[in-house]
Each structure stands twice: as C-alpha cells, then as structure tokens.
Amino acid sequence: MNPPEHLMLPGPTPFPELVREAMGTPAIGHRGGEFKTVLERVFPRLKWLFQTQNDVFLLTASGTAAMEAGMINTLNTGDEVLVFCCGVFSERWAEMAELLGAKVTLIQVESGKINTVTSLEAALNVKNDYKAIVFTHSETSTSVLNPLKALCETVRKLATPDTLIFVDAVTSMGATSVPVDAWDIDIAISGSQKSFMISPGLSFLSVSPRAWRVFETCERPGLYFNFKKYKKAQDAFSTPYTPATHLILALDQALAMMETEGLTEIFERHARLRDMTRAGVKALGLELLVMADTDASPAVTSVRPPAGISVDAIRAGLKKDFGLIVANGQKELKGQIFRIGHLGYQFDRDIEMTLIALEKVLSDLGHPVTPGSAVSSARNAVQAAQKRPETVS
Amino acid sequence: MNPPEHLMLPGPTPFPELVREAMGTPAIGHRGGEFKTVLERVFPRLKWLFQTQNDVFLLTASGTAAMEAGMINTLNTGDEVLVFCCGVFSERWAEMAELLGAKVTLIQVESGKINTVTSLEAALNVKNDYKAIVFTHSETSTSVLNPLKALCETVRKLATPDTLIFVDAVTSMGATSVPVDAWDIDIAISGSQKSFMISPGLSFLSVSPRAWRVFETCERPGLYFNFKKYKKAQDAFSTPYTPATHLILALDQALAMMETEGLTEIFERHARLRDMTRAGVKALGLELLVMADTDASPAVTSVRPPAGISVDAIRAGLKKDFGLIVANGQKELKGQIFRIGHLGYQFDRDIEMTLIALEKVLSDLGHPVTPGSAVSSARNAVQAAQKRPETVS
Numbered sequence: 040m041n042p043p044e045h046l047m048l049p050g051p052t053p054f055p056e057l058v059r060e061a062m063g064t065p066a067i068g069h070r071g072g073e074f075k076t077v078l079e080r081v082f083p084r085l086k087w088l089f090q091t092q093n094d095v096f097l098l099t100a101s102g103t104a105a106m107e108a109g110m111i112n113t114l115n116t117g118d119e120v121l122v123f124c125c126g127v128f129s130e131r132w133a134e135m136a137e138l139l140g141a142k143v144t145l146i147q148v149e150s151g152k153i154n155t156v157t158s159l160e161a162a163l164n165v166k167n168d169y170k171a172i173v174f175t176h177s178e179t180s181t182s183v184l185n186p187l188k189a190l191c192e193t194v195r196k197l198a199t200p201d202t203l204i205f206v207d208a209v210t211s212m213g214a215t216s217v218p219v220d221a222w223d224i225d226i227a228i229s230g231s232q233k234s235f236m237i238s239p240g241l242s243f244l245s246v247s248p249r250a251w252r253v254f255e256t257c258e259r260p261g262l263y264f265n266f267k268k269y270k271k272a273q274d275a276f277s278t279p280y281t282p283a284t285h286l287i288l289a290l291d292q293a294l295a296m297m298e299t300e301g302l303t304e305i306f307e308r309h310a311r312l313r314d315m316t317r318a319g320v321k322a323l324g325l326e327l328l329v330m331a332d333t334d335a336s337p338a339v340t341s342v343r344p345p346a347g348i349s350v351d352a353i354r355a356g357l358k359k360d361f362g363l364i365v366a367n368g369q370k371e372l373k374g375q376i377f378r379i380g381h382l383g384y385q386f387d388r389d390i391e392m393t394l395i396a397l398e399k400v401l402s403d404l405g406h407p408v409t410p411g412s413a414v415s416s417a418r419n420a421v422q423a424a425q426k427r428p429e430t431v432s
Numbered sequence: 433m434n435p436p437e438h439l440m441l442p443g444p445t446p447f448p449e450l451v452r453e454a455m456g457t458p459a460i461g462h463r464g465g466e467f468k469t470v471l472e473r474v475f476p477r478l479k480w481l482f483q484t485q486n487d488v489f490l491l492t493a494s495g496t497a498a499m500e501a502g503m504i505n506t507l508n509t510g511d512e513v514l515v516f517c518c519g520v521f522s523e524r525w526a527e528m529a530e531l532l533g534a535k536v537t538l539i540q541v542e543s544g545k546i547n548t549v550t551s552l553e554a555a556l557n558v559k560n561d562y563k564a565i566v567f568t569h570s571e572t573s574t575s576v577l578n579p580l581k582a583l584c585e586t587v588r589k590l591a592t593p594d595t596l597i598f599v600d601a602v603t604s605m606g607a608t609s610v611p612v613d614a615w616d617i618d619i620a621i622s623g624s625q626k627s628f629m630i631s632p633g634l635s636f637l638s639v640s641p642r643a644w645r646v647f648e649t650c651e652r653p654g655l656y657f658n659f660k661k662y663k664k665a666q667d668a669f670s671t672p673y674t675p676a677t678h679l680i681l682a683l684d685q686a687l688a689m690m691e692t693e694g695l696t697e698i699f700e701r702h703a704r705l706r707d708m709t710r711a712g713v714k715a716l717g718l719e720l721l722v723m724a725d726t727d728a729s730p731a732v733t734s735v736r737p738p739a740g741i742s743v744d745a746i747r748a749g750l751k752k753d754f755g756l757i758v759a760n761g762q763k764e765l766k767g768q769i770f771r772i773g774h775l776g777y778q779f780d781r782d783i784e785m786t787l788i789a790l791e792k793v794l795s796d797l798g799h800p801v802t803p804g805s806a807v808s809s810a811r812n813a814v815q816a817a818q819k820r821p822e823t824v825s
Contacts, residue, residue: 043458044458044460046459046460046461048461050674051459051460051461051462051677052459053458053459054458054459059456059457059458060456062455062456062678063452063453063455063456064452065436065437065446065447065452066439066444066445066446066447066625066631067437067439067444068439068441068444068757069444069632070759071757099492099493099494099497099632099633100492100493100497100656101492101656101673101674101675101676102673102674103655103656103673103674104492104493104656104673107654107655107656111654116652131655134655135654135655135656138652138653138654138655138658139652139654139655140651140652230674232459232674232677238459238676238677238678238679239462239492239674239675239676239677240492240633240675240676240677240678240679258533259509259531259532259533259652260531261500261504261528261531261532262496262500262524262527262528262531262532263493263494263496263497263500263528265531280494280495280496280497281443281494281495281496281623281625281632282494282632282633283494283631283632283633283676283679284444284625284631284632284633285455285631285633285678285679286631286633286676286678286679364461364464366463
C-alpha cells in the first residue's frame, strides 16, 4: 500500500475535512434562501480577508480570469500599462494587457529577484501617467515576495492621481497581510486553490472607488465579468450568473475557519512555515533561488537541486517513497528548481515531514546530509520567528 | 423531520452518488499524470456528446461565460449580429453582443412561442451578411425548443457562407440531439449544472473550422477565453489555466454514466419525462405556457397556475410538504408560471412523485382535481412515447 498523496504545492493545497464535506453535499439551488444565507456570510468575510471596504467580487473562474476581469473593465485599446515582471505569472499579465489592446511597458528582473522601488522610481521619472501599473505580490513561479507596500506608496507619490494599481495577490492573499485599503490598491485578485484551502474554480477581485471611476470610461466591458452586474447582484447577496455553488459552500467553511484562526495568526503561521522551509533546505546544503530572506514568499519556496542530482529524481523520490508532491520549476526554471508550497492548510508537521523525506531522498541519491539537521534547523527557525511576530499592517 | 430537498429545477439537477463522491475527494494537482488521464477521458466524451469532430473546449466558468468566449474570440466592434430572442437567456446574448461593441438586430417572439424559420427567412431576405446569428435551442425561461435543425439549414441556404451560427445549447445539450457537425453549428455552448448532472462552474464550447477562420481576424480576443490557448492546452490533454479540478473529476464520472446509457437512450428518457410532465399537468387542469407539443423543451416545462392560486403558494406547498423545489418564472413571467425541470439525473419516478405532490398541493389550495389523474395521464404518455422513439440525428 502506498501513502496517500499529500500536496506540498503552491496551490492546490490540502483541503480541511469540512471543505471536503461541503463539496460532497447534494445539489443546491443557487437562487434559494439557503444559498443566500451562505453568500451573506461569504461576502463580508472576503472583505475582512482583503482588509477593505471596497467591493470584493466573487467570480466563478480561476485567478487568471480575475486579473482579466480587472483589465477588461478598465482598459481601452491603446491605454498604456506598466507591468512589473519577475516570473511566469507576472509575464502573463503583460501578455493579457497586450491581448486586450493595451500598450505595455515591461520592467523585468532576473529569476529570484524582486521588483525594486528604485526601478519603479526610475520608470515613473521617465513617464508617470500610465493608465495602470501591475504588480505581482508573491510570484509563484520564483517564490519572491515583492515589497508591495513600498511600491504602492511610490506610485501614489510619483504617478498621476488616477493611476490604477493592479495587484496579483493570488498566493499572497491569506498568506501574508495585503491591506487593500491601507495600501490603496485599486484591483487586487486572488484564487480559491491557494490560502483559501479549497478546490480551484473561484477567484476574487476587489474594486476601489478609483477603479469604479475608470470603469465608467470603459468602452468594452463585456458581460460575464462586468463590474456593474456583480455590484448589483452582490449588494443583494446574489450572483449575476450561475455560480459554482459547491465551491462557494466549501469557501464558506474555509473562511469561517480562517476567521476563527485570525488574520495575525494566519500570517504568523505562513511566515513560520516559510522560515522553517528555508532553514531546513539550507541545512541540507541546498541553495535557495531567492537568496535574501526579506524577499521570500510565505507561500512557496524555490530550491535548486545539488549538482549532479536532477529535479525529476528528487520529485520522484518524494512521491514514490513518501507520497509528497512538490512542484517543478516553470518554463526556463523547469528542471532548475523544485518548489515546496507551504500555504493554506499546512502546519509545522507538514514542513518537518517534507524535510525529513527530502533528507532521505537526497541521501539515497548520493548527496551528503547530516541526519536530523534539516528538522533541527527548522525548529530553530521557529524559535527565531517567535521573537519577531508578523503583524497585520 | 422534513424530507430532503429534491431539485426539480431546470438546473442545477440532482447529482448521482458517484458525482458527489468525486466532488468530495482530496486535493489533486492539476498538472499531474493522474489528472491528465481524467482529461484524456473527458475531452473525447465531450466531442461524443456534441456529436462533433470540432474542438470542444472545457472552461472553468459558467454557461454565460462560454457564450461570451464564443463572441469575444470572433466579434469585433461594429460587427453586425442577428439574435433570435424568445426569453430571458436569448435576450442576454443580445445584451452581451452589444456590450462587446456589436450592432445587434433582434427578432423577438412572445413568451412561449418559438423562433420560426419564416421569421429567419424574412430577416435574411432583408440582409444576409451578418457576422453571426445567435439561436437559443432550449430557452430555459419559457420552455420552448426552437426548430434548430431547420433554422441552421436556412442560414446555410440564405446567408453568406462565412456567417457564424452561435447556439445556446445550455439546456438542450445532453437532453436532446444537438448534432453540431450535421447541423453545421459554429459555436455551441452548454453548462455543467444541466444534463451533465454535476454542480455549476464548468462550461463547454465547440469551435468549427469556420469559427477558427473568423478568430484569425479577431482584434481583441483576450487571454482567459482565448481559443488558441485552449487549443494548445487541450491538444496536450491539459488546460491553459488552473481548472476547477473537482468539477472535472465529477464530470468524468457523469460522462462515463452518460456513455453507458447511450445518446439515443438519454434523448428518449428526456423526451419521455417531458411528455409525462405535460400530460400530467394538463390532466390537473393546468395550462402550459408552450401550447404546441412540438415546440416543447425536453429539459423544462412551464406551467400556469390555476386562476386564483399563486405560483408562490404552489411552490411553497411543494417545498414544505414534499421537499420538492420547482422554479418560479423569470422577469415578466415571475409569478405567472412555475417551471418543472426534468433534465439530467431524473427518472419517471421523479416526475410521478412531482405530479402526485402537485395534485395534493393544488387540492389543498382549493383547485378541483381527479385523484390519480395526473400520474395515469403521465403513464399513458409513456406508452405513446414508446411508439415514436427519438433518434440521434
């Protein structure tokens, strides 16, 4: 008998049992009173998680669609958009804006590096009246966490007042603090299979008053993602089109669990899991793609394999002997890194289990390890983390 | 103790037990080998159900989005579109085309009537070079089934050769034959919560070679619904963006059940349930919104309440005493009709249960009924149906 698969991916993440139960319930009418009471709980809790008074729309579609919803409701053909790129997902937003007819300016960094305030300042000194600027908070393909607070502050200081800030918070929302109002983010998006601890198929989108003003000038907003349709429906605790009912039943359970845990505790847990993972893999003699601790995502950690050992061999060993699923790199980073996800329904024991499994797999593949070093380093990191708690901004 | 709710809605429909089990399984990686084998079963079966060699794309989004995907990949601003309307959903396609910048010509009929070939011929005699013509096959809000085969033939006879035919097959696909290739339909769409017997959140879209040629001239196809992204991914048994994994696991189970039943048997069952429902409610002295049997949808039946009895009272009685959920009318038809859904995972016994419950509720509300007449009329209709089997076109 093989152990059941345990996902250590940067999404989807394991599901709580209550989520699985909700997913398996019988059919439910999406226009009935019972479902309305679910939406009456879900909508305010999404605002709580986004730390915002703005509208937060719930879309039946994945995170990519939420970003497109943000763009399709605000960008017209020929609008100029500045996109900060640091990996596969941020590059996707540049392609998306172009396919919607926008003129895109790209700021690239090499893999594993963050987008800096300095590069933003330089760009805004050349031109400060972009229609929109796009940041990816936690870049899932490399595991960087961009300095979003400082980037947003810089936009507000140097750019024209109606510049829209778009934020991909797909793997950061619910893993670290993304205070939409405090940081003055116009469009923030996230997806259900990340810190929300449920299956993919839902996404979330906050819309600021500034974004609403720009929406009024939008020439081709379409129907399915049309902000006005969502606003009208959600204000009445409904959805404009048939929603993914069972994913929302699952979300209802997950958000209740998150509220019980508390924002500060959720963010501390994710920071701790990141610190444990980084300390553990370093103790195994492996190199991290994101060198600086301050630049590391609380959702995922990218690790380079030792010289002479392939990513495929490590992933296969973790899967075969331990049922642990970690991710490969994407595109140019495929075969260059493996990625350990630690967001959502993950705990210290999951990281420790992954580290002792990794230690065994590496040892079997001929890489020298000091038995027990990974877990003990991880535990030391926990102690260090307790000395500098994360706080809600 | 109250009976559990049993949905007699025109979607969502009850779920088979295997579907519920699939929905409640643990998290699964959408880029792993296990999920790929699911897609290797699902994609060909969708083509089988659509009776087509065309691409059939699987979208993580609801049916409305599938129609918008069809339009967004083919229509440019200013394109002229002819939309045949016969209820709420067909009107939605007109609004959608307008929001995408198309110039829309509407052909309206009164509620409960079909769109006729005569009206199509008249429209095409005035102008025959529309970029696209939109038909709603089974209009869920009124319960008509439009004469789609004849309508498509007429377009091909009278319109310019590159005219696109869009078909809303949301409640007809899987309930009656919609042979996409034989009828030369360019874009046919449907949704998961209908005859597919699973929860909402997935939709399906077939794309003909003609539609692919038009796609090449599309100026703003966007990213999330971009045909090329789907084509590339699906040809490799993958999805371009994170899919709703658990809805797809459920779909895999449902499509296997449908294949086991067989297309002819599925269509015969739906026709029989329609005939039973219509015969039964008529035997109760109620009037149908769709008078002609030949115009009636196999998915849903719209019924007018007797004089002096409200739709709300009938729906409340069915829910309170029997746990049966039927739909109200929509928009202008709200309070004018109730709608009994009979698509998906529904059987003779579900119709008979609904009819005997309706008989009791009406009797309690003071409407004279002949006890047993509804079910016996329904059973007579089954015998009649056996004499004229539906066939796959």
